[in-house]
Amino acid sequence: MAGLYLRHPASLAHDTGAHPERADRVRAVEATLAARDWLGWEVRDAPAATDDQLLRVHPPEHLERVAAACAAGRALDLDTPVVPDSWPAALHAAGGACALVDALCSGTADTGFAALRPPGHHCEPDRAMGFCLLSNAAVAARHALAAHGLERVVILDWDVHHGNGTQAAFYDSAEVLFVSLHQWPFYPGSGAAGETGTGAGEGYTLNLPQPAGSGPAEWLAALDGAALPAARHHRPQLILVSAGYDAHRADPLGGCRLETATYRELAERVAALGAELDAPVGALLEGGYDLDALAGSVAETMVGLTG
């Protein structure tokens, strides 16, 4: 299978000093991949997102507010410092997510991984928070629906934190099934099992909270027993993975116990479902703050995605 790895130098310029979500994360991933000849994947620079792409999820006021905060170097919340270079980084992170969708929907890539930062899954349509400036996965899913005519997309989020931003973007929508595995209760507080969507979106949000201390057995059981059956039932034409690595046992922020090899198993199982449904699978980098665990786990994800 042909894999596409998307990156951009802007991801390294988003430098806010001592912070867990730092440029060395991407450097660690790329050093590991370079040493493994990029696993045979094509490496391509990500474009910046267009206004049209962003405005499908975010109101213009959000874009103006975040761009102005970056220009001023004014933090978006206590966890989310920014510098002027953060805005182009965010544009390329969202644009790379859309380029991944373009490659998968046009068939120029069988699978892909967008290793860009800042991450996106905590950013709600009108609120940047939790290291996230733009809602990358939501922008990508909306792009698949609007630009490629898809009718059903699944976003599977396996970051240790609940993807409140992605959930908010599709909470009232039946087009995108949002499925999240995460530690709970935990930051950002949302993600209880009772949060299932509203209106036309009722039943199209599936939260699978996991207790602190849970490990590979619990997470894989939730994937096999609930996440994948729900995804299969939705009959997606595209599967996006919000791929965070902070449920790794070595992660300094998370409290779960996944192993590096667990990410290969997660990716293999999602890829198998995608093959069964003829739905391509692409992954977007979210969290993951232990550099060795992150780099090894991203590589194992890529191995798992290519089957």
Ligand SMILES: [Zn+2]
């Ligand atoms: Zn996280």
